[in-house]
Amino acid sequence: MLIKREKLKELRDHLSKKEISLIVGPRQAGKTTLMKELMGELVERGKKTIFLSLDFEKDRPFFDTQMLFIKKLKLEFGNSGGYVFIDEIQRKDDAGLFLKGVYDMGLNYKFIVSGSGSIELKEKIHESLSGRKRIFELPTVSFREFVNFSTKYRYERRLDDFFGLEKERTDLLLSDYLNFGGYPRVVTENAFSEKLKIINEIYRSYIEKDISYLLKVENTEAFNSLIKTLAGQIGNLVNYSEIANTLGISVQTAKKYLWYAEKTFIIKRISPFFRNTRKEITKSPIVYFNDLGLRNYSLGLMGGIKNGGNIGFLFENFIYLALKEKIDYAGGDFVPRFWRTKDKAEVDFVVDLGGSIIPIEAKYKEFKKPEIGRPMRSFIKKYNPRKAFIINKNLSAEFKIGDTKLEFIPFNEFIKNAFVLN
Numbered sequence: 119m120l121i122k123r124e125k126l127k128e129l130r131d132h133l134s135k136k137e138i139s140l141i142v143g144p145r146q147a148g149k150t151t152l153m154k155e156l157m158g159e160l161v162e163r164g165k166k167t168i169f170l171s172l173d174f175e176k177d178r179p180f181f182d183t184q185m186l187f188i189k190k191l192k193l194e195f196g197n198s199g200g201y202v203f204i205d206e207i208q209r210k211d212d213a214g215l216f217l218k219g220v221y222d223m224g225l226n227y228k229f230i231v232s233g234s235g236s237i238e239l240k241e242k243i244h245e246s247l248s249g250r251k252r253i254f255e256l257p258t259v260s261f262r263e264f265v266n267f268s269t270k271y272r273y274e275r276r277l278d279d280f281f282g283l284e285k286e287r288t289d290l291l292l293s294d295y296l297n298f299g300g301y302p303r304v305v306t307e308n309a310f311s312e313k314l315k316i317i318n319e320i321y322r323s324y325i326e327k328d329i330s331y332l333l334k335v336e337n338t339e340a341f342n343s344l345i346k347t348l349a350g351q352i353g354n355l356v357n358y359s360e361i362a363n364t365l366g367i368s369v370q371t372a373k374k375y376l377w378y379a380e381k382t383f384i385i386k387r388i389s390p391f392f393r394n395t396r397k398e399i400t401k402s403p404i405v406y407f408n409d410l411g412l413r414n415y416s417l418g419l420m421g422g423i424k425n426g427g428n429i430g431f432l433f434e435n436f437i438y439l440a441l442k443e444k445i446d447y448a449g450g451d452f453v454p455r456f457w458r459t460k461d462k463a464e465v466d467f468v469v470d471l472g473g474s475i476i477p478i479e480a481k482y483k484e485f486k487k488p489e490i491g492r493p494m495r496s497f498i499k500k501y502n503p504r505k506a507f508i509i510n511k512n513l514s515a516e517f518k519i520g521d522t523k524l525e526f527i528p529f530n531e532f533i534k535n536a537f538v539l540n
Contacts, residue, residue, distance in 0.1 A: 122263065138251040150232065209233075282530065455467070488517065
């Protein structure tokens with residue numbers, strides 16, 4: 119059974135736009151499958167399409183020059199237009215300039231292009247195609263997509279109702295997701311041993327193809343150790359000097375490797391929220407993983423996450439992913455930040471909506487009654503936000519602290535599409 123991806127609708131809606139539809143995301147997140155599904159819909163509608171991949175040796179010669187590429191399209195389409203799907207574009211040198219030149223010819227083609235995360239894709243293409251493309255970031259399978267697939271789409275149109283009524287099943291599905299993450303091939307495989315083999319292959323492919331081949335990182339052992347180090351400290355401040363000393367590399371190299379890991383969609387750094395630079399930490403970011411299964415695998419914990427230990431930080435990472443998905447769903451272009459002062463008051467996330475700020479804490483805990491820690495109280499006292507949230511396992515409650523409405527929200531309510539921050 120195919121996993122239905124919510125990005126498909128966005129891509130489908132963009133087919134009528136002249137801009138290049140540029141799909142980016144982690145290796146093996148499902149970009150090629152998504153493109154072929156979209157192409158299949160076009161074929162059913164009687165539209166002309168072509169699929170070319172830089173992974174296919176037979177297709178690579180067509181990308182030697184722009185004119186050769188255009189000749190290939192004219193051979194396939196004749197004098198009519200068509201939909202051109204290009205996969206693994208990061209394998210083409212100067213891919214941004216190549217696509218820019220073809221696009222600027224003003225031909226009657228719609229380009230849908232994908233590639234795994236690489237510096238070529240994220241930076242040079244971004245610069246060269248300014249004003250000529252729209253980026254669609256495809257993450258690994260979200261929790262909502264995972265639940266729909268796991269329940270065989272029985273509640274596809276009533277998923278919010280499912281989360282509200284089926285709390286025990288939602289808890290079990292959350293446990294699976296916290297353990298195994300959302301890589302499509304991992305999600306669709308039932309056997310634990312096969313899940314491990316698949317995630318191992320994905321990780322090895324990432325190191326060998328993106329890090330070693332594309333980015334020319336020679337010390338892949340140090341890079342691999344960096345990923346493990348970051349996996350062990352999600353939700354904590356990144357100390358570049360400490361990481362560099364641990365790995366036996368320079369601080370500059372540690373920062374470069376961390377940047378590579380982010381640009382290839384393995385991690386996401388979030389910055390501190392601050393308005394008083396003397397009292398709040400302003401330089402060190404914290405890191406979350408874009409896929410929990412890969413994070414667990416790097417530590418040898420995949421499938422072994424249970425209550426206790428660092429599950430609180432893993433839940434925090436899960437809420438970050440849910441928060442990011444909620445922001446994307448709302449069409450926002452803002453990113454969550456965190457708040458942490460030198461006297462160690464901390465709030466997990468701060469969402470700046472422009473006119474207002476919303477602090478959010480993630481607590482993997484069963485509450486019998488509302489408990490509000492000193493950090494949240496400190497933030498509310500300092501910034502007087504209109505709303506604040508504590509995302510937890512079970513408690514639904516709300517009350518006022520001054521002018522701030524503080525809400526305890528069970529995670530199964532928070533992940534509903536119907537739940538809005540503002």
